[in-house]
Structure formats: C-alpha cells, structure tokens
Amino acid sequence: MISKKVALEVLNEALSTGADYAEIFLEDSIARGVSIENGKVDTSSSVTATGCGLRLLKENRTVYGYTTDLTRNGLLKLAATLKKSFDGERILTVTKFDLVKAKNRNPIIRSYNDVSREEIISLLRIGDDAIQELKDPRIVRTISSFSYHHRDVTVYNSKERWFRRQTEFGRAAYMVVAANEKGFETGFSGPGTQTDISYFTKKLNLKDIALDTVRVALQNLEAKECPSGVMPVIIGNGWGGVLFHESCGHPLEASSSFLGLSCFSDKNGEMIANPVVSAVDDSTIPGEWGSIDIDDEGNPGQKRQLIKDGVLVGNMIDDFNGRRKNMEGNGASRRQNYKFCPTSRMSNTYIENGKSTKEEIIKATKLGLYTVGFNGGSVNPATGEFNFGCSEAYIVRDGKICEPVKGATLIGKGFEILKDIDMVANDLAFGQGMCGAASGSIRTNVGQPTLRISKVFVGGRGGELK
Amino acid sequence: MKYDKFFAIAKEKGIEESELRVSTSYALNISLFHGEISQYTVEDGSSYTARGIFNGKFGSASSDVYNSKKAEFLVDEIVNNAKVIQNEDPAIIFKGSEKYHKINTFSKTLGEISIDKKIETLFALEKRLKEIDSRIVEVEGVDYSEDVTSISIFNSHGLKLTQKLNYYYLSGAVVAKENEQVKTAYEIKIGNDFSEVNVDELAHTIVNKALAQLGGEPCKSKKYKAVLAPEVMAAFASVYVDHASAESVQKQSSLFIGKVGQSVASKKVTIEDKPLQKGNVFSRWFDDEGVATYNKAIIKKGVLQGYLYSLTTAAKDGVTSTGNGARHGSKIGVEPFALYLKPGKKSQEELFKKVKDGVYITEVQGLHAGMNGQSGNFSLQSTGFLIKDGKLDKGLDVITISGNLVDVMNDIVEVGADSKILLGGNTFSSVIVKKLAVGGK
Numbered sequence: 001m002i003s004k005k006v007a008l009e010v011l012n013e014a015l016s017t018g019a020d021y022a023e024i025f026l027e028d029s030i031a032r033g034v035s036i037e038n039g040k041v042d043t044s045s046s047v048t049a050t051g052c053g054l055r056l057l058k059e060n061r062t063v064y065g066y067t068t069d070l071t072r073n074g075l076l077k078l079a080a081t082l083k084k085s086f087d088g089e090r091i092l093t094v095t096k097f098d099l100v101k102a103k104n105r106n107p108i109i110r111s112y113n114d115v116s117r118e119e120i121i122s123l124l125r126i127g128d129d130a131i132q133e134l135k136d137p138r139i140v141r142t143i144s145s146f147s148y149h150h151r152d153v154t155v156y157n158s159k160e161r162w163f164r165r166q167t168e169f170g171r172a173a174y175m176v177v178a179a180n181e182k183g184f185e186t187g188f189s190g191p192g193t194q195t196d197i198s199y200f201t202k203k204l205n206l207k208d209i210a211l212d213t214v215r216v217a218l219q220n221l222e223a224k225e226c227p228s229g230v231m232p233v234i235i236g237n238g239w240g241g242v243l244f245h246e247s248c249g250h251p252l253e254a255s256s257s258f259l260g261l262s263c264f265s266d267k268n269g270e271m272i273a274n275p276v277v278s279a280v281d282d283s284t285i286p287g288e289w290g291s292i293d294i295d296d297e298g299n300p301g302q303k304r305q306l307i308k309d310g311v312l313v314g315n316m317i318d319d320f321n322g323r324r325k326n327m328e329g330n331g332a333s334r335r336q337n338y339k340f341c342p343t344s345r346m347s348n349t350y351i352e353n354g355k356s357t358k359e360e361i362i363k364a365t366k367l368g369l370y371t372v373g374f375n376g377g378s379v380n381p382a383t384g385e386f387n388f389g390c391s392e393a394y395i396v397r398d399g400k401i402c403e404p405v406k407g408a409t410l411i412g413k414g415f416e417i418l419k420d421i422d423m424v425a426n427d428l429a430f431g432q433g434m435c436g437a438a439s440g441s442i443r444t445n446v447g448q449p450t451l452r453i454s455k456v457f458v459g460g461r462g463g464e465l466k
Numbered sequence: 467m468k469y470d471k472f473f474a475i476a477k478e479k480g481i482e483e484s485e486l487r488v489s490t491s492y493a494l495n496i497s498l499f500h501g502e503i504s505q506y507t508v509e510d511g512s513s514y515t516a517r518g519i520f521n522g523k524f525g526s527a528s529s530d531v532y533n534s535k536k537a538e539f540l541v542d543e544i545v546n547n548a549k550v551i552q553n554e555d556p557a558i559i560f561k562g563s564e565k566y567h568k569i570n571t572f573s574k575t576l577g578e579i580s581i582d583k584k585i586e587t588l589f590a591l592e593k594r595l596k597e598i599d600s601r602i603v604e605v606e607g608v609d610y611s612e613d614v615t616s617i618s619i620f621n622s623h624g625l626k627l628t629q630k631l632n633y634y635y636l637s638g639a640v641v642a643k644e645n646e647q648v649k650t651a652y653e654i655k656i657g658n659d660f661s662e663v664n665v666d667e668l669a670h671t672i673v674n675k676a677l678a679q680l681g682g683e684p685c686k687s688k689k690y691k692a693v694l695a696p697e698v699m700a701a702f703a704s705v706y707v708d709h710a711s712a713e714s715v716q717k718q719s720s721l722f723i724g725k726v727g728q729s730v731a732s733k734k735v736t737i738e739d740k741p742l743q744k745g746n747v748f749s750r751w752f753d754d755e756g757v758a759t760y761n762k763a764i765i766k767k768g769v770l771q772g773y774l775y776s777l778t779t780a781a782k783d784g785v786t787s788t789g790n791g792a793r794h795g796s797k798i799g800v801e802p803f804a805l806y807l808k809p810g811k812k813s814q815e816e817l818f819k820k821v822k823d824g825v826y827i828t829e830v831q832g833l834h835a836g837m838n839g840q841s842g843n844f845s846l847q848s849t850g851f852l853i854k855d856g857k858l859d860k861g862l863d864v865i866t867i868s869g870n871l872v873d874v875m876n877d878i879v880e881v882g883a884d885s886k887i888l889l890g891g892n893t894f895s896s897v898i899v900k901k902l903a904v905g906g907k
Contacts, residue, residue, distance in 0.1 A: 033796070037553065038717075044547035045796030046527040048539070051511065060499075065508035068531045078510070085506045117550045140718040177719045177840055184719065184840040226845075228687060228868065228905040259499070261606055261641070263648070339511060375835040382606065382641050382650045385864065387847035389835030409836040409845035411866055457684075459836070459845040459866025459905045464687075 007156040014079040018088025019056040023157035035145035053338040064341035097162035102294040127210030141177040178217040187217030192432040195287040226408035226460030232368035239431030241446030247414030254321035256381040263384035273418035275310040283347035289432040290347040290445035336440025350447030354424025363399040425450040472537040483559035484518035485621040520548035556781040563758035573658035594669035604641040633747035642676035651676035682861025684906030691824030692902040696894040711800040712779035731875035739802035748891025755791035810881035819856035842871035
C-alpha cells in the first residue's frame, strides 16, 4: 500500500520529538455478508476497511492516530500531528526493515474472494431449508447469516521489523424466534473458523446445528423459569468457557493486570484456583477461530500457560503494557482494525482437561443446575465481578439431568469462583465468539471441559430451588 | 460535485436510483493515568455508504475511502448484492421532505478552547479524585474525548442534506477499597459547552458513588419496592420501545403487535422520541434516509400511540415514514433517535421517601447476556442500595434483579423530576417500581 521508503520517512518524522517506539499499521480489508430472513435472501453487503494507524510510545505514554489518507503527504501530516505530544530530542532513527518470519498455521487455501455469493447462499440453505421444512407454526422469524472477511495488514515498526499478514475467517449463524401464547423465545448458534469454506460442509453438519437452534427456542417456550439462589452449577463444555473468559481471562490481560487494576494483579506464583484447574491461552492452534500467527507488534503467536494446578503462572502480554513489569510481549497484541490502538487480548482461552468424566460430575451432584448454552457476559476486572446469561439449562436432581429451565444468569467474583471449581471433566471443546474491549471487537475462542462449581449465585425468576 | 462520479457510474451501470451517505468524524481522546498523559489519540475517519435500486431491489456497499476507483467498487458491489436479494420489500430512494426543522448541534466555541486547557482540566480532575478520601486507592483513569461529526445524504433525486455535530465527554473512574472489599465507580459529563464543566462536582459525584458501595452485602432474596436510577430505566425502556419498530411488528416478533391505542405501560409513563430536543448534542434533524425527523409520543400516559417507520416499512403499511430510518450495517432498520421519558415532579430524595423501605438500583450489567429483548425476560447483575426509612442505607454487594419488562413498565407508580441526558442522547429520570425481584442471599 505504501513503499518501504515512505514507511521509513513517516516513522522517522514521528520519532523526531523523542518517542522511543513508532509503528505503522496499514490495513486493506473487506467484509462481506449475506442473510436469509424467513427463507428469502434479505441482505447482501460489502464493507471495506482501508486506512493507516500510527502509534508512538514514550515510556508509559501512548499516542495514536489514524487516517484514511494513505498518500505520503497524508501520512506525514498524521506523523507531524502526533509527534507534537512529545517535546524531546530524537533518540532513534530507523534505517531498514527486516521481515519478521512466523509459522503460517492459518494458510488461505481457497480465498473467500473466490467464493460467489450464490455458493454462500447455498451453504446457508443447508440449515435454513431444514428449519423452513419443519413448517412449525411456533417459529415466527428466522435469520440465517454468513459473514466472511479477508484482512490484509502490513506493519512497519521502529524495531526495524516489517511483516504482512493476510487472514480470512468466516462465520455462519442461525437465529430463530419462537412464539406461543406465553410469549417469545429465541435460539442462536454461530460456528466460525479461520480455515476455508469447506470447513462448513466437511467438518460441520449445518442442518443439525440449525435444527438444534430451533430445539432450544421451542424448549424454552415451555421451560419453567430458573430458580434463584446459591447452588452447585455444572457448566457444559465448549461455550461454557465464557465463564473463564470473563471471570479470569480479562483480569489476566496485561492492560489491567500490569497496571494494578485487576483482582489478579501481583498474584503470580500464588494459588488463585482450585488445584484441579489449569488454564491456557493458545494462539497457535491451526485454523482455530482465535488463532494468530503473528501479533500486531510483530511477536509470533504463543501458547501461554495462565494457571497450572491452581497457581497463577502467566498473562496475556503486549510489548507496551509489558514495559510496566520489564517484560517482553508474548504475542498477545491485537486490535479490531486500523481505527484501534492495540493492547493485550485473549486468543483461544480454555481450561484444560481434568480427570473426571461428565457423567461422574452429574452423578455426584445431588441438587443443582446444569448449563449448556450461553449468551455471553461481562466482567469488571478490578472487582472481579462477572455475569453471564444461560440460554439452555436444566435442573440436576439426585445425579440426574431433569427439567429444562430458562432465564438463568450466573454472577459472582472471579477469584472466588476459581477456588470453588471442584470437578473438571475430560471433554474439552471450544466455542466461537466476538470479544469487545479497549482495542475493539476481535475473534476469540472460549473453551473448557464440563466442570462443576460447588457454589455460585444464580439469578432467575423461579423462586427457591427445591 | 465531489460525488458526481459515483452517481454517473451508477446510472451507466443500470442502477435506477442511488444514494450516498457520507459521514466524517474527527475525534480527539486524551487519557491520564498516574499523573501523566497515558494515551493521546487523534481519529480522522470517514465512511461512505452507498445504496441503489437495481431491478427493483436494494443493493448496498460501504467503504471508508472515496476516490474514483472506490466509486466504481461501490457501484459494482451494489449491483452484485442487489442481484441475490429475494425479499419483496418496496425499495425507495427519498425525494425529500417538504420542510426540515434544522437544529443547531454544533458549537464553535468548543473547538476554540485550547487543548492545554482541556488537559489542565483532566489533571485537576485526577487530583481531586485522589484527594477527596483515603479509601480511594486508585484512579483507574480520567478521559477527555471530543468528537466532530458531519453526516450528509446525497441522492440521485438531487437531495443534499448535511448536519454537523460536536460534543465532548469528560469521565473519571476510581477504585475504592475498605477491609478487602473493592468497588469501582465511573461518571461521565457530556455536552458541547465546556464552560459547564465543574471538576469539583464531578469528582465528588464519582467518589461518593464508589464510597457508598463499600460495606455492602447481599440483601435477602425477595420482592422489593424499587427506585430505578435514570440509567437503569433508560436501559429497560430502550429495549422495550424497540418493540414499537414497525419492522419488528411486520416480522411478527414484537410485543406490541395489535397494541396501538392500548395500554402497554402504567399511566405514569410517557415516552417520546425527541430527535429535535434543544440542548441535546445528539439531536438529529433528518434520518438515515433523508426524511425530516420530528418529536412524537410513542407511549402517552401508558397508551401506545403508534409504530415507528422507515420508508420501506411505511410503504408496506400504507403510511408515511416517521423519520426513524436508521442504518444498521448494510440495511436501514427502524429505531428512535432520542428517547425522552416525561419527568414527574418529585426529586429523587422524595422518591426514596415515598418508597420508605426498598432498594435503589443504580446500575445493571451484561444487558446483552441477561436481557432477552425478544421476550422481555431479564435476570441481571446489578448494583444498588437498600432504602430504609425513606433514606439510602448500605450498599448491596453481588445481587441480581429479575423480571419481565412488561411487568416493570406496568408497575411504575412514580416518575422522578431528575431528568438526565445520557450518552447517546436518551433523556431519563428515576422511577419507582412497586415490586421487583431481587436475588441476594
């Protein structure tokens, strides 16, 4: 998009007032999407993102700006604006760029740029037709959608590194609204991947996924309201990992942890969880939704052990926030697009397999809740207070899964919950989500095996659990 | 005109009618942390969203750069996207409203105040936050943001509309700690008249919010009389009023189907869509399709007055657009621009007195996870206080509130006089709800 010569000129202009680091982030991306509503193609869209972000650092200070004017003059103007934030002497001159080499674990095999809209529509129809064929009068609205992205990013920085990263990812989503005389309920499924479109036909059964979405919506129409109170809760595998993502993942990002703003700040080496808990953030899993080969600062993706046998051992670190602890980044610097200043973020974050089985956990639970579907949640990293909503849940009685309930929200404090996880099964699975934080909305995988929390507060409208 | 090329290519490639929405934004964000500017951000961005009618169907595409190559790209994508559309929605590019009630949302003086003065204000705020009380153990951050946005609509009928808006917000966030209990608080001041900023008052509001929560514990799980803070009422009402969207009604997924002229809330509740509100920096005098906006009651004394319409949804029902066409990605959806809850006469203190014993809910978290907007059922992590003998008592630690929006809206027995313009432009006051299920211990 710009020559190396211009990149050198812009970085050196930016560094002329004493910044100790400068970085150009160029992006030329396209996102397309198609949706089918009630069986008919309703939208088809194309959105491009083309621009440049320029970041300057000096000790613990950040200056960031972006522009869509990618001419030499446009970029020099941006550099001239941003450098005014510092008033020192130049300490650094960039003379060359060396290419950063990283393993390509997420190659583009068949680009989405070569896939027609018609092919995407046919793919979606595998699931959508199955829903429409049910002709169930309780299903009042259906939206099936597919979004696919081609991201092309080039970074030049004052560590004399440069790299170009092209990534593609696609996500299918089925949403169903069901209604009866009692009201409305919804169902949602949204599998995604960084491998190509063949994943959706070869690895997934979209028909089953779509019909399962209907099953959840219809089940919730008849389900009783979830009881409220403190109870043992069994969290299902896969999407259940959103609990760990919210309650522990965010507070372990260097952006809060290293600033002393997290409930886990300065606790490395301490036992913060039950010894049955080990957790990882791994951006090196080939093709997984949250994987990255190389981060926005030019550090390769890594597998980061966060908790080992209950002991806090690691964090998600970007170079900038790492400065506060004299640590290098470990490949966790990410951003939504050129409009966002990057920071430490999660990738594929999960609790590792334990020694129990799902069946043993259910059998060992006399009275509690078993949750298998989730809507997402949020956390306050300073207090550790988190919440997440359940879209599919059941009461467990005397070691057996009993009636479905709806409307459960789990709340608590992350540092307490981690200690209360008392059983972890061996059926690790992932769920794909979009995580929103300071550097925008990014792809993240959540994951875990089935596990049990001995006591957690459940909010619901169904009175006391009996 | 700068955009003639787009309209010319569109015509040449068989697009019957076309439209270009141009939005440019220049923003400045400054953050302080531990006595120094930790982040300084300058954003200079644009967005060009084009749509056109090809073979009777809408196609759309958008880009954040405009040049002749991109104009060609936008047109090609409109055609390719329109070709696969199967819905039978009427596709309309608007010729223009007879009259537009222009409202001034741009303050020249805001840009004239020096950056140094704004940075000085941030330092002053951080200093005050630190010194008011020793239990404030950390100032998480103080931020100043300023945004200048211009929104324009051009179309092949010759319509040309431009509105310029600017505003700032100043915010602070603190961490309070006492006996191992940690609580946070945050407050924001929004406007486009910088002379209104009162650092001392803002600092005290933030600190008091944090300190008041210390010493809290969960309350007994049961139904309470409750006062909902303006922010909480706004969160609830925004989800509820979405059901007045003609699109939701036409797609059989609204709680308000067949309810026009009927009661959908307590008699105390009047909610308007007030896009032309003076003093609201988020006011909008035309919608995203170029239709003139106007103030209107959605719910008046509890009775649903009508649905909100865009051009397409209005054509389907044989009515005219209410100026509520709002762009959602590639599509025009329907939504209110600025909700306004008609205030009552009692101050917040008088509301507490009237409740006598109950709870005051100041915040709800995780709305995307704990609120089922479709059914209105909710179970939400909340922050608040007990009300005892008509006065605020201790804080509530780790509680949920749960119920259904229809019940909450019907259970409102009083609306307060403490109207507040919130981020995004909605204006709400506190309300009393006669019963609300609170989960605690």
